[in-house]
Amino acid sequence: MSTPPRTTPRTRRPDESMTLITEVMNHPLDPGYAEAAARRDTRTRRPAGHLAYGLVAVALGTLATVAVISLRAPSPAVVAARDVLVKQITARQAHADQLTRDITDASDTIAALQSQALAERYPGLLKTIEDDSVASGAAAVTGPGLVVTLTDADDAVDTDGTVDADKRVQDSDLQLVVNALWASGAEAISINGQRLTATTAIRSAGSAVLVDFVGLASPYTVDAIGDPDDLHDRFAASTATDQLDVLQESYGIRTTTKTADHLALAGGGASTLYSATPLD
Amino acid sequence: MIAFVGLVIGVVVGLILQPTVPVQLQPYLPIAVVAALDALFGGLRAKLDGMFDDRVFLVSFLSNVVVAALIVFLGDQLGVGAQLSTAVVVVLGIRIFSNAAAIRRHIFKA
Numbered sequence: 001m002s003t004p005p006r007t008t009p010r011t012r013r014p015d016e017s018m019t020l021i022t023e024v025m026n027h028p029l030d031p032g033y034a035e036a037a038a039r040r041d042t043r044t045r046r047p048a049g050h051l052a053y054g055l056v057a058v059a060l061g062t063l064a065t066v067a068v069i070s071l072r073a074p075s076p077a078v079v080a081a082r083d084v085l086v087k088q089i090t091a092r093q094a095h096a097d098q099l100t101r102d103i104t105d106a107s108d109t110i111a112a113l114q115s116q117a118l119a120e121r122y123p124g125l126l127k128t129i130e131d132d133s134v135a136s137g138a139a140a141v142t143g144p145g146l147v148v149t150l151t152d153a154d155d156a157v158d159t160d161g162t163v164d165a166d167k168r169v170q171d172s173d174l175q176l177v178v179n180a181l182w183a184s185g186a187e188a189i190s191i192n193g194q195r196l197t198a199t200t201a202i203r204s205a206g207s208a209v210l211v212d213f214v215g216l217a218s219p220y221t222v223d224a225i226g227d228p229d230d231l232h233d234r235f236a237a238s239t240a241t242d243q244l245d246v247l248q249e250s251y252g253i254r255t256t257t258k259t260a261d262h263l264a265l266a267g268g269g270a271s272t273l274y275s276a277t278p279l280d
Numbered sequence: 281m282i283a284f285v286g287l288v289i290g291v292v293v294g295l296i297l298q299p300t301v302p303v304q305l306q307p308y309l310p311i312a313v314v315a316a317l318d319a320l321f322g323g324l325r326a327k328l329d330g331m332f333d334d335r336v337f338l339v340s341f342l343s344n345v346v347v348a349a350l351i352v353f354l355g356d357q358l359g360v361g362a363q364l365s366t367a368v369v370v371v372l373g374i375r376i377f378s379n380a381a382a383i384r385r386h387i388f389k390a
Contacts, residue, residue: 029329029379030322030340037331053334054286060341061290062297064316067309069294070301077303 122279134188137197137268141188145225145263146232148177150244152218153252163207167251169220171204173244174211177222178202180240184231186224190265192216197268212268228259283323283334307356308349311368315344318372321379328386348372 118126133139153167174191181189189196194211196202201212208215224231235241235257247253301309319341326332348368355364384390 026378029325029382030336032336032340033322033326033329033331033333036333036336050282050334053338054282056338056342057283057286057334058290058293060316060338060345061287062294063290063345064287064313065291065294066299066301067313067316069298070306071309071313077306 133267135198137188137195137200140265140267141225142262142264143187143225144228144259144261145186145223146181146228146235147258147260147263148181148222148224148235149256150174150177150218150220150222151254153254155252165207167253168207169209169218169253171202171209173247173253174209174220174222175202176240176243180235180238181222181224181226181231184224184226184234184238186226186231188225188265190223192221193266195266195268200268223260223263223265225263225265228261232257232259281332281334283337307361308352311348311352311365312345314369314372314376315348316341318376318379319344321376321383325379325382325386328383344372 114129115126118129130139134141150169150173152169153164155164156167157163178189178191178196191202191211194200194214194216196211201210203210205215208217209220210216244253244255248255319337322340323332323337326337351364351368352361355361
């Protein structure tokens with residue numbers, strides 16, 4: 001018994017469902033090459049054709065090289081972008097500085113005009129404003145007073161870099177001293193050159209003490225203007241002095257107090273107008 | 281043969297001039313380079329097979345690059361740019377691999 005011969009003209013290929021992969025795997029070469037080889041003998045090529053091919057090849061080579069180069073070195077674009085950002089930041093900062101200067105100039109002008117205008121018509125009001133600006137800390141003042149200096153303990157920062165917060169001057173310590181000075185009759189106070197105004201806060205952010213949102217560092221010099229002897233006596237009698245003694249004994253925070261004949265305190269920056277009522 | 285010579289001259293020109301590519305064309309560069317590599321390997325294999333043809337080589341080179349860039353462009357417009365790029369890279373990668381294997385057989389007889 002013999003099996004009948006398979007006579008079907010077209011048998012299904014076993015890999016018919018994978019023709020795409022087969023095509024890609026088995027015929028990677030462009031079929032055009034075979035066709036071109038087959039018809040090559042039948043015609044000859046003109047020299048102009050060679051020139052055109054050469055030019056196209058040069059163009060393609062240039063394109064491919066440029067593509068590879070720009071892919072290999074994407075940094076110029078990144079660097080350029082960063083340069084642009086840096087330039088913008090610098091320009092904006094310069095602009096902001098300029099605006100700050102403008103504000104300061106305008107404030108001075110306003111103050112001068114205000115004094116000028118009020119001096120003629122309302123001299124009493126001008127006097128009130130000047131007194132208030134001293135009290136509120138807006139105006140720069142000079143005079144005798146008391147200088148209290150607080151310094152972090154020497155071993156606040158260990159040799160291995162760890163910080164013992166208890167051995168550093170904290171915002172509450174400065175608040176204590178400042179409140180005691182106000183209570184002792186101080187007319188104006190500044191800490192490390194930062195004038196305390198009616199709205200100045202003494203806070204801490206992390207390990208830094210902020211006065212009017214400006215970070216300060218030890219030693220903290222508290223300048224208070226007022227009658228030196230009176231200030232000294234009343235401050236020495238206040239509870240703050242007792243607490244400063246405790247700080248020194250327990251944590252090594254040093255405090256010095258001395259009177260000064262001449263202190264110059266800067267103004268507390270531009271004042272903000274919150275409310276206004278018309279005259280008369 | 282003139283195609284290979286021209287290509288080499290073009291590479292040298294590109295290395296010397298180093299022109300910058302417009303930012304709009306940047307996304308198509310990787311695929312274009314892979315397509316160019318495919319054409320290059322195809323041409324090399326055809327050369328070893330003894331049926332290299334300048335015309336076919338240049339046309340396949342050019343059309344490979346253009347079609348690859350076109351596919352990526354289309355994919356970007358349809359929101360499947362990454363997937364289509366992968367597809368192009370897979371197909372061209374397989375072709376490059378097969379042609380490289382053929383070239384290897386020609387050179388090392390193994």
